[in-house]
Amino acid sequence: MRADLEIIRNWIEPGSRVLDVGCGDGELLHHLQQHKEVSGYGLEINADNITACIENGVNVIEKDIDTGLSSIKSNSFDTVVMTQALQAMHRPDQIVDELLRIGKECIVTFPNFGHWRARGYLAFRGKMPVSKFLPYTWYNTPNIHFCTFKDFESLCVERNIYIMERTVVDNEHRHRWWIHLWPNMLGEIAIYRITR
Amino acid sequence: MPEIIPDDSVGLVQPEKILFNQPLELACGRTLDQYHLMVETYGELNEARSNAILICHALSGNHHVAGYNSLDDRKPGWWDSAIGPGKPIDTNKFFVIGLNNLGGCHGSSGPNQTNPDTNKPYGPDFPLMTVADWVNSQARLADHFGIEQWAAVIGGSLGGMQALQWSIDYPQRLRHCMVIAAAPKLSAQNxxxxxxxxxxxxxxxxxxxxxxxxxxxxxxxxxxxxxxxxxxxxxxxxxxxxxxxxxxxxxxxxxxxxxxxxxxxxxxxxxxxxxxxxxxxxxxxxxxALDYYDPAADFNHDLPAALKRALCKFMVISFTTDWRFSPERSRAITDALVEAGKQVSYAEIDSPQGHDAFLIPIPRYMEIFRAYMKRVEADIPKTSGETA
Incomplete structure (x- = not known):
């Protein structure tokens, strides 16, 4: 199991109602169903992922997250999860508002654009960073709204969002003690647990 | 006629006409004292009678869902693309029943059949049917075969409406419900x-x-x-x-x-x-029957409240260019099921064929169908006592 999913798993109460927004092949929900008896749904737009979810016994609903969240009732889930999708949204700020409307709390993960490698790439090569972890070029990337940890935390302050827990990991989703010395420089992926 | 019958066809099949003597009370207030249902079946019913699938037909469909009635047939049954050995509804694994609904014109009791009371065709005197009436008659059909619980009830369009009604009216009697290109009720335009x-x-x-x-x-x-x-x-x-x-x-x-x-x-x-x-x-x-369909009507027009009773798992499918029952209508069913806390998956198939798409073996549609039927198969209880 992906290490970030491992961390998320520990933040989810057994038996709760979970919505996984951008659920991929349903790995997290499948695991939560098996081990935590959560009832949940994934939202997904990719056809192959949707088929994989159905094969995995995960409830999946085909939906465009940018436009489709409004039909979901307020406060209808205990936890809403969104992993590695925030940066691909048209309006991440409005999406975060929506996630917190639907769920009592929300877990988001996103890549840190303030990581030293991204900074170095831009500073020394003068070009938008391309890496194994984020392999796209600027014109074809689905990731249209990159931010740093600091940017995200400013948004939380501005919107009165309370950060319950946060952690940072490297691009293989591993914890490294030294990351925490300077997370915005050394951490590649942020995992936030937020509420209002 | 088919030159040769393909390997993935259920082959030559014969319909069966079944008489029901127990009176059936209808929504309109009238009662059918006795009636016939025309059915076809494919595959084998297992010993536990737990692998049965009911196919509900749409406006002009009938019991002849798959295969050929004779070698002279120009075409196979109306959903042959989805049903047969190795097809999404795999007749090597499932026992499939197709029927002609009451009021139909292909052998079940209906306007063109003889009224036993008058020995003349029923004509316009045949009572108007509702989707719930059909579901009641289909429950009697399940009884006839000794099927306590369907592995799945599946239908497209008006057939999907029957499948949804099943989940509300007989929650204990189905494990899966597949609602394809349907709507929770007709619009004024419909x-x-x-x-x-x-x-x-x-x-x-x-x-x-x-x-x-x-x-x-x-x-x-x-x-x-x-x-x-x-x-x-x-x-x-x-x-x-x-x-x-x-x-x-x-x-x-x-x-x-x-x-x-x-x-x-x-x-x-x-x-x-x-x-x-x-x-x-x-x-x-x-x-x-289409116009009258509105399962939420008995629940204060609250569809999630109606669906609260359901116990089965759901698969809802729509097609992008369907404007008779558009994806929006299927999304409404899905949203109501989520609100009611039911297990549901939803897929929206990109296709140019409009409402007709539900009868066409579009690759992504068949892929989802196949994937979901694997779940249906996995949920078949192995012994007759156990229910999922």
Whole structure:
């Protein structure tokens, strides 16, 4: 199991109602169903992922997250999860508002654009960073709204969002003690647990 | 006729007519003291009787869902693309039942069948049916086969509405419900199209208030018009453009009212054929059952409240260019199921074929169908005592 999913798993109460927004092949929900008896749904737009979810016994609903969240009732889930999708949204700020409307709390993960490698790439090569972890070029990337940890935390302050827990990991989703010395420089992926 | 019967076909099949003697009370207040249901079955019922799938048909469908009734058949059953050995509804694993609904015109009790009380065709005196009535009659059919719980109830369009009704009316009796290209109720526009179709039939001079059997006539023109209109709503604008465009049959316009555009002759051909194969009274009855369908009505028009009773898992599927029952209608069903806390998956298939797409083996559609049927199979209890 992906290490970030491992961390998320520990933040989810057994038996709760979970919505996984951008659920991929349903790995997290499948695991939560098996081990935590959560009832949940994934939202997904990719056809192959949707088929994989159905094969995995995960409830999946085909939906465009940018436009489709409004039909979901307020406060209808205990936890809403969104992993590695925030940066691909048209309006991440409005999406975060929506996630917190639907769920009592929300877990988001996103890549840190303030990581030293991204900074170095831009500073020394003068070009938008391309890496194994984020392999796209600027014109074809689905990731249209990159931010740093600091940017995200400013948004939380501005919107009165309370950060319950946060952690940072490297691009293989591993914890490294030294990351925490300077997370915005050394951490590649942020995992936030937020509420209002 | 098929040159040879393909390996993934259920092959040659024979329908069976089953008599039911226990009176069936109907929503309209009347009772059918006895009735027949015409059915076809494919595959083998397992010992625990737990691998049965019910296929509910749409407006003009019937019991002949898959395979061939004779080697002279021009085409196989109406959903042959989805049912057979190795197909999404795999007859090596499931026992599949197709039936002709009450009020139909293919052998089940209906307007064109003999009323045992009068020894004449029922005609317009056959009671109007509702989706819930059909589901009740289908539950009797399950009893007849000793099937306590369906592995799945599956249907498209009006068939999908029956599947959804099953989940509400007999929650204990199905493990999975597949609702394809359906709607939780008809819109005013849907009803309007149905009304034009009904007017076309009932205003045909050969309709004789539905007593045309005695006159040895059929309201051919009315039925043809109704079908032509219906057919337009089954296709999409894009689909018609791709299929017919503005192609002319003779290459030039002829300044008269003969059919010149390909789409005109196509619709005439479809209408013509339908008018010789289908019964006008049945068409009227089926469109009324559609208009009346509204499972939320008994629950204060609260669809999630209606679906709260359901115990099965759901798969809902829609098609992007379907404007008869658009994806929005299927999303409403899905949203209500989520709100009711039910297990549901939803897929929206990109296809140019409009409402008709649900009968077409579109690769992504078949892939989802296959994946979901694996879940249905995995949920088949192994012993007769156990229920999922």
């Amino acid at each position: 009803i309007a199209f149905n009304e034009v179709a009904r007017q076309a039939i009932s205003k045909d001079p050969q309709f004789h208030n539905g007593h045309y059997y005695e006159q040895d006539e059929v309201p051919k023109v009315g039925l043809m018009l109704a079908r032509m209109l219906g057919h337009i709503t089954y296709l999409s604008d894009d689909g018609m453009r791709d299929k017919f465009g503005r192609e002319l049959r003779e290459g030039k316009i002829s300044f008269d009212f003969n059919p010149q555009f390909e789409v005109e002759s196509y619709l005439r051909y479809q209408g013509e054929r339908f008018s010789t194969e289908f019964d006008a009274n049945t068409y009227l009855l089926m469109t009324k």
